[in-house]
Amino acid sequence: MDKMGKIDLSAKELQEEVEALSGQRVFACYHCGKCTAGCPFASEMDLTPRQVLEYIMEGRVEVLNSRTIWLCAACFTCTVRCPNGIDIARVMEALRQILLRRGEDSLDLASLGEEELPQIALVAGARKLIG
Amino acid sequence: MRIAYYPGCSLKALAANFDRSARAAMGALGVELVELERWNCCGTVSSLTTDDLMRQLAPVRNLIRAQEAGERRLVTACAMCYNTLKRAALRVEAHPEELAKINAFLDEEPDYRGGVRVLHLLELLRDEVGFEAVAKRVVRPLEGLRVAPYYGCLLLRPRGVGLDDPENPSILEELVRALGAEPVDSPLKGQCCGSYHTVAHKEVVARRAHKILSEAASRGAEALISSCPLCSFNLDNRQRLIRELDGSFAPLPVLYFTELMALAFGLEEALSPEGHYVDPRPFLEERQLLRR
């Protein structure tokens, strides 16, 4: 994961923007690890969902470079289990939105092949991965 | 019983077999699914930021359509549409100030006044038709058929939107039992299939599907049922890629729960090979559940 931030945000700005966009109190996390434990994509991620929380708490802007935020499929498994009531799926969405709203898309529609996909997959993919 | 029905985009195209079997199976139970007029895409995947009111326009517009038709309830078969529509409906119900803004924005539409309940077919079966009535309608009990229910995310989560206990759901199991088949419990039945990653991260999805399917198969499942066109696509069509990654993988048919119902109700015509990557028919014929 690249240590350099893709975009220019201070630690405080990152924290405030995440909390504002997600409506979640990320600082309530006490690192039980249940979010990672249940996440179906954890093994594909570079940062575990719990580490994403820690990166935000530490104001580490490079969290925005992580693969994790794009791999999260908003399945809400973590959300329904966090003992501190943090809706982690919303935190992930906030991180994606911080990038998407600055024009940092993660999906190039032109690169997709010929395969016929369900409509909801295309629309959903576009919604989550393109600004 | 007649009830307003929201098919959603996928059921009009790639998942036409879901639509067809849903109408046939529900019809057999005396429930006519009346397609909502002028419906539009639900918007898919609820947006999750605090400032996403614009994203609620699409689902609310559908609720307005239902209201226009004088309907208090709107039923869907697709789990994704169900989740998106229900979240929007609950949200505007809880936040009248947001509804006012949405109404003001949708100035070409009549105001949405709230009160339309979004239902999933499974809820209708459980709470109104009743699984006993389902069992009564069965003409060809699926005896001995070992079926793994697959819930995925959107029927269950988040709490309050889902239609069953997110940690220990049972509604599909009850349906399977009502049809005379045997439910196979897999601990991965509520785990995400990979969802829209199928667009850009096919292998991620294939690995997920591999896990979910193998776990079910290792517990003796002969088929899997789903309630979502996207889950079905990922679990069924991605088996091609799974085979490339793991030569020993044995294909597992994936059916919509409505197809399983149609089968037990003797409505074989509703069960077509289209819409399936792994054609379920040879296996069903072998088990003498389908005439050759």
Place this chain on the structure above:
Amino acid sequence: MKRDGEPRIGVYICHCGTNIAGVVDVKAVAEFAKGLPGVALAKDMMYACSEATQREIINDIQQERLDRVVVAACSPKMHEPTFRAALERAGLNKYLFEMANIREQDSWVHKDGGQATEKAKDLVRMAVARARLLIPYKESEIPVGERALVVGGGIAGIQAALDLADSGYKVFLVEKEPFIGGHMAQLDKTFPTLDCSTCILAPKMAEVGRHPNITLLTNAEVEAVSGFVGNFKVKVRQRARFVTPECTACGECVPVCPVAVPDEFNMGLGLRKAIYKSLPQAVPAEYAIDIENCLNKPNLLVCEKCLQACSPKAINFEQPPEKELDLEVDTVIIAIGADPYDPSKSQDYGYGKYENVITTIDFERLISPTGPTLGKILRPSDLGKPKRIAFIQCVGSRISNPELEGNPYCSGICCMVSIKQALLIKEKLPEAEITIYYIDIRAKGKGFEEMYRRARLAGIRFIKGLPAEVLENSDKSLTLVGENILLGELYEHRHDLVILSVGLEARKESEKVQKLFGLARSSDGFFAEKHPKLEPVDTATTGIFLAGAAESPKDIRESSIQAKAAASRAARLMKEGKIRIEALSAEVREELCAGCGICESVCPFNAIHVDGTSHVTEAACQGCGVCAASCPVGAIEMHHFTDAQVLAQVEAALADRPKEKIIVFTCNWCSYAGADMAGTSRLEYDPRVRLIRLMCSGRLNPQFALRAFELGAAGVLITGCHPGECHYQSGNLRALSRYELLKRLLRSLGLQEERLALEWVSAAEGERFAQVVNAFAGRLERLGVLTKAKGEEPALTTAEAGRREG
């Protein structure tokens, strides 16, 4: 009291070094006080609480014939008792004293010397107005005898009962089960010393059984309570045992009983007969018949196999199934313990679904020599020897997500329980691999950290990071998936046995017991102590004390400590033989009482009853004033908080420039203390507020607020304890309904209802108090009803104020 004309009030304004005088112009306030009606003398003093000043006040009272004293200084929570004592030394009734809080609630929270001085003047004016109307009261004494009731026969109840009995008091010990011992009787060995639980408990239980001063009532529950300290009347319902004390505990009856039911003492892991005993060492020693499951149903079915087998003829099916006992006791100790959390409530870890998932309390029975496997550690599914054993910590604890089952607090004991059990497994199955999945290890206690270290050195694996769920494999082994947080890597481990380390939660019966005894519980469901630090075993009701896990999760040692403390608190009352009751009770003016019964229905302490007219039982009345505020004809007068006294304060606060004032009513216990806390933390807030202390927010007579608006106050803020934390159980909820009523009244009077607000502030929430006040002031400004304080003098710096004072 007869009054010859104007009272003679002495007013003393304290500098408190520069604590007050650094901001408030103390001399100006003293000058101001001199002009107030009824004031005979006013002085400023450097330290009012010093012994020299006390003597000066005593001297003034005697020389100047003062009949009331007002001290403007720190919070009454600090020094009211000091000054009251001085009054008594001077021969003046202590209820003729009043304090104005110009430190915590003035000089420490406002920087602007001008405004702080204005506020100090108002506070003194309010105190003097109230002092003029103060009435002397005699504190009544009630006799307290030597009989105690202990509810719950766990280790806490046992310890308390023995201490009291040994000190010569008569004790009734009521236990709902047929045997005493509570959870401790279920334990195998105990942390931190690993001594055998039964070995240390059995002698105590036996002592209870034979102590001449203890009447042990098992199979018994309290059904009704009335009265008060020195005079509690308690109705106990006792279910029959059907086995008499003739029983020699030979056990001949057991093999012949044809019934086998899951044994609750063994957490359902084994079976027991319908005639049974929890432990070989159980107390009482007699067997007991579980009549629900016994086949012998008089006139329907005859079994009586046990009866035939019993040579001492100790079985008696003729016993009436239930009897009621009426006890009279002087003090009460509540020791009903706690329930282990039941993880089948949340489905994530598969408890109740997967055979090889058990809890730590199940495991205590599994490893106990008196348990179903006679102490062999076996995996429930196949009775095989487990090789890989996992503990999952914090099950049901530390969960603040309201959508999930579980409790927000740390249960405190479960880390040590798992460490202990892991070490015990190591002893019995040295080859077993043991993993403890945790979030934090909490090992605070004598010898705890040492035990934790021993466990690490013994090769027990500690993995930080909880699994989210338990997956069962086809061979019934269990897979845990999670994150090893210290490595930042995922784990996927198979275990043969998974033990859920469950916390403790309030007993299911707590609500019933709470209502019976008129007690309060904190938001976690456990019984609330009178003060969390300084009165940790008393309840708000005089004469009722708490012991053990009923008050909060505890280990055995802490339960014993609290039990012994409760016993000595109870003994202290009983030894004295009498108790002085603060004169803060309600008094009914019978000539006004219409006999409507409202007061009886609202009193949280059953202290009032209406037969024709209303009568207050002074010793039971806790002085909340809820009845007085509810009485439609104003027939109830609250001693020391009369309507007239409170109204005088309201009027004095608004005597000058009322549009610049906000009246804040606080309760004594939470919000007044919260305001003091804002002071101690030096949190600034809007200086236009004037606080009036009531005992409870439920004392708020709507008239008080209406009078304030009538006199032109910008706004009225009512504050009290958070719901569930009311010192008087539910007074704050009365305040809430009165607030709703008042809002309607304001509307009908054409006033903006936003000028009234209600907020909950706890004693610890100084910051919240300041926020609430500022937000309310902001709201009133936006409404345009609160005007800026006029005549703002240029702000004084501390140095300048010091100079002025000098």
